[in-house]
Amino acid sequence: MRVLGAIFAISVAIPIASATTYLVRPDGTGDYPTIQAAIDGVSGGDVIELADGTFTGDGNRDVSYLGKEITVRSQSGDAQSCIIDCEGSATDCHRAFVFESGEGPDAVLEGVTITNGFVEDTWDIWAGSGGAIRMRDASPRFSNVVFSGNTASMGGAVYVYLGSTEFSDCSFVDNTSTWGGTGGIWCIDSELITVTDCVFIGNIGYQGAGGLSCGNTASRVTGCWFQDNYTIMGAGGLVLRGPAEVSDCTFASNRGDYGAGGASLAGSDEIVFGRCTFWGNSSPSGPGGLEIVWGNAPLLTLEHTIIASSTAGEAMDCGDIGSATLTCCDLYGNEGGDWIGCIAGQYGISGNISEDPMFCDPENGDFHLDCNSPCAPFSPPNPECDLIGAWPVGCGGTPTLVTTWGEVKALFRREAN
Numbered sequence: 001m002r003v004l005g006a007i008f009a010i011s012v013a014i015p016i017a018s019a020t021t022y023l024v025r026p027d028g029t030g031d032y033p034t035i036q037a038a039i040d041g042v043s044g045g046d047v048i049e050l051a052d053g054t055f056t057g058d059g060n061r062d063v064s065y066l067g068k069e070i071t072v073r074s075q076s077g078d079a080q081s082c083i084i085d086c087e088g089s090a091t092d093c094h095r096a097f098v099f100e101s102g103e104g105p106d107a108v109l110e111g112v113t114i115t116n117g118f119v120e121d122t123w124d125i126w127a128g129s130g131g132a133i134r135m136r137d138a139s140p141r142f143s144n145v146v147f148s149g150n151t152a153s154m155g156g157a158v159y160v161y162l163g164s165t166e167f168s169d170c171s172f173v174d175n176t177s178t179w180g181g182t183g184g185i186w187c188i189d190s191e192l193i194t195v196t197d198c199v200f201i202g203n204i205g206y207q208g209a210g211g212l213s214c215g216n217t218a219s220r221v222t223g224c225w226f227q228d229n230y231t232i233m234g235a236g237g238l239v240l241r242g243p244a245e246v247s248d249c250t251f252a253s254n255r256g257d258y259g260a261g262g263a264s265l266a267g268s269d270e271i272v273f274g275r276c277t278f279w280g281n282s283s284p285s286g287p288g289g290l291e292i293v294w295g296n297a298p299l300l301t302l303e304h305t306i307i308a309s310s311t312a313g314e315a316m317d318c319g320d321i322g323s324a325t326l327t328c329c330d331l332y333g334n335e336g337g338d339w340i341g342c343i344a345g346q347y348g349i350s351g352n353i354s355e356d357p358m359f360c361d362p363e364n365g366d367f368h369l370d371c372n373s374p375c376a377p378f379s380p381p382n383p384e385c386d387l388i389g390a391w392p393v394g395c396g397g398t399p400t401l402v403t404t405w406g407e408v409k410a411l412f413r414r415e416a417n
Contacts, residue, residue: 019045023075026053026060034059035072035084044068049075050112054083061086061094061117065140067101074111079146079171082111086132088118088151095119095150099135105166107140117150117157120178128153129161129186131175139164146171147184154181156203160217164191171199172211182208182239183229190217197223205231209239209264210254216267219244226262227252227365235264235291236281243269246276248390250367251289253280260291261313270299277367277390278307279359288313288334292322300324306357306375306389310334318342326352328385330375351385360395368394 022031024038030051032038036059038048048070061084065072074082088094095117099107114132121128131150133142135158147157147170156175165187172184183203187193193214200211210229212221219240226237226249236254238246240263251262261281265271273290281288288310292300302324307315314336318324323342328351331338338354339347346352358373360366368391369376375388382388 019047019071021047021049023049023051025051026055036060036063039063039066039068039070039072042068042070044070045106047071047073049073050082052076052078052081054085056085056087060084061096063097064101065097065099065103065107067103069104069106071108071110073108077111077144079111079113079144083113083115085115086117086150088116088131090118090120093119095130095134096132099133099138099140099163101138103138103140105139105141107138108143109140109145110143111145113146113148114150115148117152119152121153125154125180128179129181130155130159131157133158135159135163135165136161137163141166142168142170144169146173147175148173149175151176151178152181153177153179155186156181156183156205158185160185160187160190160193162189164193166194166196167198168196169198172201172203173199174202176204177206177208180207181205182210182213182231184209184211186213187217187219188215192218195219195221195224198225200224200226200229200237202227203229205229205234207232208234210236210256211238213239214244215239215241217242221246221249223248225250226254229254231256231259233258235260235262237261238263239266240264240271241266244271245274246272247274249276250390251276251278251281252365252367255281256283256286258285259283259293260286260317261288261310262290262307264291264293265300266293268299270301272301272303273305274303275387275390276305278305278310279362279367280309280311282310282312284312286313287315287317288336289315291317292319292324302326302329304328304386304388306330306332307334308332308357309362310336312336314338314340316341316343326350328352328382328388330355330357330388332356351382353382355381357389358396366394367391370396372396
């Protein structure tokens, strides 16, 4: 990948020399009675550990880090067992955290579940943004956080404005944007967002994407899974406007009513997709896989990527002025057509093919390749290409590299070759 190298080279966190650890329990016992009380009392570099259980009520929601470089994490490391329940509703709005005091990359949230955040106000966009997390001019990091069942006008789970932030090993499930944004993460006018090994399932957007939108923001999205996300206007899975790298990602059964099923790309910057798998995505008005939209077209490069079996819409659409360069790609079985429109002339050259990728069990979410797949490394009819798609060979006479759909870590992360 070639984009954003200089930006990422300087994004290195400074290690913390020492830290004191404090414990907070859901029943109010421990070193402090609530999460906010603990943040109020600790110093930069300290760690607040949350005991397993469900945290509710004032002091455990609408929490601010107050600009402190601290870590809040579950004591057990099990996000499913350490829950922050915002108990928000249309008549009693609450989110979990705000980062609006210049927090840097040593402000960390780790190993918790955030649920039932609800903030909605179509007249005041800022008040109605970020059902679980809202941030402005801040650069915190999130690891192993589950965002489930949160609602906002914009950014059902997370709203990022003028920031630079990282998400790793996080899950965004069944979050909803009701008016003007994205169900999972809505990021706008920010310096940089990095999303690694994250899961976006069943999120609903109104404009933008169901899963993740980055507007006027540099982004790197790696090893992520987008499934069953939906939006009315935009793309079911992912929307990008700004320089971006997307690699080793899977887009399955996403839908965009007015846009694309998988991803929409815009702006005039370079966007690179590499080793991605698109399967079963749909749009009744656009491509099932990828589209280029909005004003100046991005410089799109698509490498070692599969776009297959879109149930509505063609594989790709470049819009009125867009274009894309494809290398070692397999476009196959898309309901609206494969190598058509702006990419018709690239079929049969540069390792581009239209062959059944021979997934192991796509209906059950296993996108590993059969050992006889034309997308397996250096296989006919594309012997000049290495692996095509996000998943290596995993069936058809070779040892399976991943076990079952139900094993989360194996399912939502690309296996190493």
